[in-house]
Amino acid sequence: MAKATFLVPELTQYTEVPAITPGAMAHSSPFFSKPDFQEPLGYPGELVDDWQNKAIDKMGELLGKYRSLQVYMDACVKCGACTDKCHYFLGTSDPKNMPVGRQDLMRKVYRRYFTVAGKLFPKLVGAEDFTKEVLDDWYSYFHQCSQCRRCSVFCPYGIDTAEISMAAREIMDSIGVGQKYCNEIIAKVYKVGNNLGLPGPALVDTLEGLEEDVYDDTGVRVRYPIDQVGAEVLLVTPSADFFAEPHVDGLIGYGKMFHESGVTWTLSTHASEAANFGMFIGSYDNMRRISQRIQEAAIKLKVKRIVFGECGHAWRVAYSFLNTLAGPWDFLDPRYPVPQHICEFTYDLIQQGKLTFDKSENDDKVMTFHDSCNVARATRMGDTPGGQFEIPRAIIRATCNNFYDMDEDTIRDRTFCCGGGGGLLTDDLMELRVKGAKPRMDALNNVIQEKGVTHMAAICAICKTQFSKVLPYYGMDMSQIISLHQLVGDAIVLTPDPEDEDANDDDDEDDD
Amino acid sequence: MAFLTNFYAFLFYFAALVFVSGVAFKIVQYARTPAPLKIPTTPAPITSTGVTLRMVREVVLFESLFRGNKWTWIFGWIFHFGLLLVTLRHLRYFIEPVWFPIELVQPFGIYGGMAMIVGLGGLWARRFLVDRVRYISAPSDHLILALLVLIGISGLLMKFVFHTDIVEIKAFFMGLYAYDFQPLPADPLLLLHLLLVALLLIIFPYSKLLHAPGLFFSPTRNQADNPREVRHIAPWAKKLEQ
Numbered sequence: 094m095a096k097a098t099f100l101v102p103e104l105t106q107y108t109e110v111p112a113i114t115p116g117a118m119a120h121s122s123p124f125f126s127k128p129d130f131q132e133p134l135g136y137p138g139e140l141v142d143d144w145q146n147k148a149i150d151k152m153g154e155l156l157g158k159y160r161s162l163q164v165y166m167d168a169c170v171k172c173g174a175c176t177d178k179c180h181y182f183l184g185t186s187d188p189k190n191m192p193v194g195r196q197d198l199m200r201k202v203y204r205r206y207f208t209v210a211g212k213l214f215p216k217l218v219g220a221e222d223f224t225k226e227v228l229d230d231w232y233s234y235f236h237q238c239s240q241c242r243r244c245s246v247f248c249p250y251g252i253d254t255a256e257i258s259m260a261a262r263e264i265m266d267s268i269g270v271g272q273k274y275c276n277e278i279i280a281k282v283y284k285v286g287n288n289l290g291l292p293g294p295a296l297v298d299t300l301e302g303l304e305e306d307v308y309d310d311t312g313v314r315v316r317y318p319i320d321q322v323g324a325e326v327l328l329v330t331p332s333a334d335f336f337a338e339p340h341v342d343g344l345i346g347y348g349k350m351f352h353e354s355g356v357t358w359t360l361s362t363h364a365s366e367a368a369n370f371g372m373f374i375g376s377y378d379n380m381r382r383i384s385q386r387i388q389e390a391a392i393k394l395k396v397k398r399i400v401f402g403e404c405g406h407a408w409r410v411a412y413s414f415l416n417t418l419a420g421p422w423d424f425l426d427p428r429y430p431v432p433q434h435i436c437e438f439t440y441d442l443i444q445q446g447k448l449t450f451d452k453s454e455n456d457d458k459v460m461t462f463h464d465s466c467n468v469a470r471a472t473r474m475g476d477t478p479g480g481q482f483e484i485p486r487a488i489i490r491a492t493c494n495n496f497y498d499m500d501e502d503t504i505r506d507r508t509f510c511c512g513g514g515g516g517l518l519t520d521d522l523m524e525l526r527v528k529g530a531k532p533r534m535d536a537l538n539n540v541i542q543e544k545g546v547t548h549m550a551a552i553c554a555i556c557k558t559q560f561s562k563v564l565p566y567y568g569m570d571m572s573q574i575i576s577l578h579q580l581v582g583d584a585i586v587l588t589p590d591p592e593d594e595d596a597n598d599d600d601d602e603d604d605d
Numbered sequence: 606m607a608f609l610t611n612f613y614a615f616l617f618y619f620a621a622l623v624f625v626s627g628v629a630f631k632i633v634q635y636a637r638t639p640a641p642l643k644i645p646t647t648p649a650p651i652t653s654t655g656v657t658l659r660m661v662r663e664v665v666l667f668e669s670l671f672r673g674n675k676w677t678w679i680f681g682w683i684f685h686f687g688l689l690l691v692t693l694r695h696l697r698y699f700i701e702p703v704w705f706p707i708e709l710v711q712p713f714g715i716y717g718g719m720a721m722i723v724g725l726g727g728l729w730a731r732r733f734l735v736d737r738v739r740y741i742s743a744p745s746d747h748l749i750l751a752l753l754v755l756i757g758i759s760g761l762l763m764k765f766v767f768h769t770d771i772v773e774i775k776a777f778f779m780g781l782y783a784y785d786f787q788p789l790p791a792d793p794l795l796l797l798h799l800l801l802v803a804l805l806l807i808i809f810p811y812s813k814l815l816h817a818p819g820l821f822f823s824p825t826r827n828q829a830d831n832p833r834e835v836r837h838i839a840p841w842a843k844k845l846e847q
Binding site: 110112113115156157158159160161163164165167168169170171172173174175176177178188191193194197208209210216217218219242245246247248249250251252253256377378381412413414416417420421430431432469470471472473477478479481482506 | 631634635638639640641642643644646647648649650651663667669670672673674677678681728731735736737738740741742743744745746748808811812813815816819820822823824825826830832833834835836837838839841842845
């Protein structure tokens with residue numbers, strides 16, 4: 094059990110709705126960004142003079158640029174349908190973590206400065222001046238939202254708190270109040286090319302090492318190419334896939350799958366990161382600039398298709414926004430959607446009968462599947478709505494004998510966030526991350542007890558990192574979270590090249 | 606007498622003006638504000654027909670709310686459906702001849718009035734009984750409920766207890782079309798009822814009652830899920846590309 098400086102919630106069979114505890118998480122705030130991380134993104138280094146007026150001006154600008162923000166500020170009737178839907182509320186019982194409670198932090202300022210009622214009768218309609226206390230509340234609670242959109246599913250007007258959190262972070266950045274984790278990472282992407290700051294030569298080394306490992310393991314020369322001009326597919330994957338467990342087992346799986354598909358593929362040192370933290374901070378400009386790298390890499394490497402690796406928010410930016418931000422993609426093969434998800438790619442091969450699996454390789458595991466929030470509620474896979482739920486499950490069923498879903502209320506579009514999404518995957522928010530994971534941990538614990546589930550697969554780098562970290566707090570093992578494509582990689586039957594056979598023979602002779 | 610009639614005549618001209626121009630302003634504002642990114646809450650329909658059906662289900666059945674909270678859904682739906690019936694019933698005061706469907710709906714309008722009160726009572730009770738909903742309720746949330754309940758009760762009282770001269774009321778409203786002020790019956794209950802209705806019209810564009818037009822402009826509900834097929838770009842974003 095990991096050491097905690099806070100009380101880890103007790104798991105319950107079903108996640109119960111707690112009584113509200115005002116101020117329970119008021120102390121939770123991430124580290125502030127330093128000027129060095131602010132400036133590359135185009136933001137002031139520290140809190141500017143006259144910040145209040147500048148923030149209100151920025152809010153006015155965003156209200157004119159985003160219909161979502163304008164409508165959502167007006168439309169809420171305080172019906173309460175969202176109040177028990179946020180995993181952070183369920184885990185912390187702080188009423189400002191109820192979606193409407195969080196939205197109201199901005200709505201009260203909106204009403205004060207942008208509505209007749211709030212200008213004339215602030216007390217009556219709950220309008221408030223934008224004071225330093227309110228700004229502090231913003232910084233704290235808009236960094237307790239993982240932009241998972243679960244609230245928007247149940248809102249009668251579809252009000253999406255993610256839109257409001259993004260706008261709030263953009264407003265705060267514009268007056269010099271940025272969050273270290275997100276902004277440092279974006280600065281790193283601009284400087285080095287990926288979130289983890291892995292330079293090109295290190296990536297090349299890592300991939301060569303991976304090829305050797307896989308060869309030692311299987312006797313088949315599976316390639317992990319990078320910067321290969323003229324390959325058919327450009328794979329853009331989160332940089333965590335390059336080295337950390339359990340991510341790298343997913344990357345190994347992608348390589349084996351591509352090997353069997355016969356489709357040539359490559360990674361890129363220029364676009365060596367799928368994640369786009371520009372979305373977390375609500376910055377269209379930064380999101381666009383980060384997306385452009387993918388277009389540049391696709392042109393430089395003369396690829397025909399773009400495929401994204403397992404990453405949740407990345408897939409949202411890729412699926413929903415990439416065409417807008419970095420399109421049009423008319424220079425790519427028009428027979429395939431741009432971009433494609435690695436699961437769509439693998440699923441198509443399975444449908445065509447091009448992959449052979451030995452499911453018994455995964456018989457040591459009883460699987461369940463965690464629907465990553467942004468894949469579930471902000472994207473699609475395949476041709477039909479809901480493909481994002483069916484395709485990953487179909488891959489698990491094709492590669493494993495033992496699979497059980499968690500409780501229906503906690504999967505598909507009602508899935509719970511892992512607790513670390515939306516720019517909160519940082520150690521300075523550990524208490525929030527552990528408590529926010531409670532609803533998912535409850536459901537997981539339930540299938541562990543009732544069905545004997547041993548492992549949970551996910552298709553998101555944030556989910557995998559987050560679960561590796563929080564599972565031990567709940568008395569489970571960090572190795573219980575795995576990449577979906579690890580299952581593919583472990584069960585796939587590889588076809589050796591003729592050269593590999595020779596190599597094998599040599600090995601045999603040596604053995605003799 | 607003449608003062609009362611004139612006061613109410615001008616009150617309703619004013620209320621109608623505020624309501625129509627205020628709501629029109631908000632609708633134009635919503636329509637002109639771009640939605641720069643595709644953000645439907647998925648799984649979402651892929652075609653515009655599908656989007657229309659999703660919207661119809663939201664407007665008629667409150668589909669999302671049904672999934673979210675059954676109590677709020679049942680009370681909310683009873684109230685809104687009751688309000689619809691009541692509104693249809695009241696159309697008879699504003700049209701001549703009265704259309705046949707409006708004649709048919711008359712008896713149901715009375716049940717609608719009762720349903721309104723029941724629905725509003727349930728919704729209001731939640732604001733006291735559920736700690737989460739109590740926390741998010743501002744004074745204005747209670748006042749709007751009070752306003753609607755009083756409108757409903759005063760209306761039902763006129764139907765069942767203190768009758769008023771509805772022929773004169775109709776003459777009053779029909780007269781307003783032609784700037785011809787007909788005397789309004791000076792029954793206190795009627796005057797209260799009309800005053801509150803005028804107030805409701807006036808606050809509509811400046812309050813959360815904007816949820817009615819807002820729903821139709823909500824990008825998470827009104828967008829088709831086709832970002833890979835169709836390139837979606839806002840005018841202000843287009844400028845970044847040059």
